[in-house]
Amino acid sequence: MTGIVCRCMDVTKEDLLNAIEEGYTDIESIKRVTGLGRGPCQGKTCVPIAIGIIARATGKHPDEVGYITPRPPTKPIFLEQLADEEVKE
Amino acid sequence: MRDRAKLVIIGGGVSGLGTAYHLAKSGFTDIVLIERGYFGSGATGRCGGGIRQQFSEEYNIILARESVRMFEKMSEELNQDIGFRQGGYLILAHTEEEAEHLRENVRLQNSLDVPSRYMDPSEALDIVPHLNIEGLSAAAYCPTDGVSQPFLVVKGYVDTLKKMGVELHDHTEVKGIKVENGEIKKVITDKGDIETNMVLNAAGAWSAKIAEMAGVEMPNKPYRHEILATEHMKPWLRPMIISFHTGIYFSQSHDGEIVGGIGDPDEPSSFRIDSSLEFLERFASVAVRYIPVMKKLKVLRQWAGLYDVTPDARPILGPVDELPGLIQANGYSGHGFMIHPMVTKLLAEYIIDGKTSIDIEPLNLRRFKTGEIIQEANVVG
Incomplete structure (x- = not known):
């Protein structure tokens, strides 16, 4: 029954099934209700697994579950790598 | 979806959901709420969640002060930790x-x-x-x-409204608003039509487009x-x-x-x-x-x-003079989440009683015609 789906944010399979039971069946809503995919890997590990679980639990095709909008940057980057020395005001 | 409702709310962010909540709390549940994406998919779910009372203009300060008092009790009231x-x-x-x-x-x-x-x-x-x-x-x-988590606020409202028996439809798009002789008759959606005489326009950045469907021009x-x-x-x-x-x-x-x-x-x-x-x-x-x-x-x-x-960075609230069935709940100019608790309570008061505990007349759409504009200066960006 229970297993970790999102390692970054500690979201379990049970958390996903509870969200579905509450009526949240698309991946964008489930991301926001459970925290899924909001950690350092930004869903690269957990979202495909979650889609499978949601599809099975709701009887939807995985395409109907959808995919979270990928957000830049691709990998976490330090603010100092982005900051200008001279601050424009 | 029901084919008739006393009120159709367009927009499933905090403006629409909050108004639905305050109406339902007072026993007004003959509502259908329509959201094009998922609940909170517009500005609500994208905002920083900040809650500030430090405005330059008296009205915004009062709305924000009252809203902070409501945020303080919201986790308990919605039975949902809102991360305040x-x-x-x-x-x-x-x-x-x-x-x-x-x-x-x-x-x-x-x-x-x-x-x-x-x-x-x-x-x-x-x-x-x-x-x-x-x-x-x-x-x-x-x-x-302070700050709060907008998505947890949305979840609190959605779960509570469902328990209260209010009909909410996400992933549903409004395609038109039928108006006859200065009265709203119908809201047309991609999932069916709803007969109604009253629409709350809580569509955020798309509010001017919604108003246009009813033949009303807005400056947002x-x-x-x-x-x-x-x-x-x-x-x-x-x-x-x-x-x-x-x-x-x-x-x-x-x-x-x-x-x-x-x-x-x-x-x-x-x-x-x-x-x-x-x-x-x-x-x-x-x-x-x-x-x-x-x-x-x-x-x-x-x-x-x-x-x-909006041109003065203040919200547009309340009925439209030439189409009183169209009630505005938009134009928050970047401060919607933080003032929504009090604003939506006032809108619910207006819808039920036709009057409000704090006067919202100065925020009516007509101010852009009459020229009675007071600018809010403390705006980011």
């Missing part, structure tokens, strides 16, 4: 003129029972020890300002605002840091990420919500100038949302 954290807002000024402006604001806020205080930059170090005060002229701090314009979140950390930053000089704001959410944005005065009006590297660079440059240790902080993700901006 009162770490205050620290406003940073750079010039003498800005310092004088802050001093005047604090005087007005204090006269309205908002406990903000004006201080020298060195005093701000007691609140944020990591702050670099070089080049700052003054600061203002209000300890009861959409503007992209970009925002980012960093990796999660233990709590170290108590207040929201904000500066009207640089246009930046950032705070630490209750789950530990820094969430922040920076306005771009050159951003043209549009419906685009894509992300730019230029935004990351501008945010990073200003953030590390204020708090140098943030250099070693990593950005996890960036996104954008739309401000629904």
Whole structure:
């Protein structure tokens, strides 16, 4: 029954099934209700697994579950790598 | 979907959901709420979650003050932890003129029972020890300002409204509004039509388009605002840091990420919500100038949302003179989430009683025709 789906944010399979039971069946809503995919890997590990679980639990095709909008940057980057020395005001 | 309702609410962000909640609490549940995406998919779910009472204009201060009192009780009321954290807002000024402006604001806020205080930059170090005060002229701090998690607020409303028997439809799009002889007759959606005489226009940046469907012209314009979140950390930053000089704001959410944005005065009006590297660079440059240790902080993700901006940066609330069945709940100009509790309570009062406990007439759409406009100055971006 229970297993970790999102390692970054500690979201379990049970958390996903509870969200579905509450009526949240698309991946964008489930991301926001459970925290899924909001950690350092930004869903690269957990979202495909979650889609499978949601599809099975709701009887939807995985395409109907959808995919979270990928957000830049691709990998976490330090603010100092982005900051200008001279601050424009 | 029902084919008839006393009220159709267009928009499933905090403006529409909050109004539905206050109506249902008073026993008014003959409502259908329509949301084009998922609940909170517009500005609500994209905003920084900041809750500030430090405005320059009396009306905004009162709405924000009353809203803070409601946020304080919201987790209990909605039976949902909304991640509300009162770490205050620290406003940073750079010039003498800005310092004088802050001093005047604090005087007005204090006269309205908002406990903000004006201080020298060195005093701000007691609140944020990591702050670099070089080049700052003054600061203002209000300890009861704070942040909350917009998505948890949305979840609280959605779950509560479903229990109260209010019909909510996400992933449903409004295609038209039928008006005959100055009266609303019907809302047409892609999932069916709903006969109604009353529509609440809570469609955020798309409100002017919704109003246009009913033949009503509005001055609202959409503007992209970009925002980012960093990796999660233990709590170290108590207040929201904000500066009207640089246009930046950032705070630490209750789950530990820094969430922040920076306005771009050159951003043209549009419906685009894509992300730019230029935004990351501008945010990073200003953030590390204020708090140098943030250099070693990593950005996890960036996104954008739309401000629904009016010519005076104040919301448009209440009925339209030429079409009284169309009630406006939009134009929040970047401050919708923070003032929504009181605003939506007032809108519910208007819908039920035709009158409100705080006068909302000054925020009617007609002000742009009569020219009675008071500008809100404390706006980011």
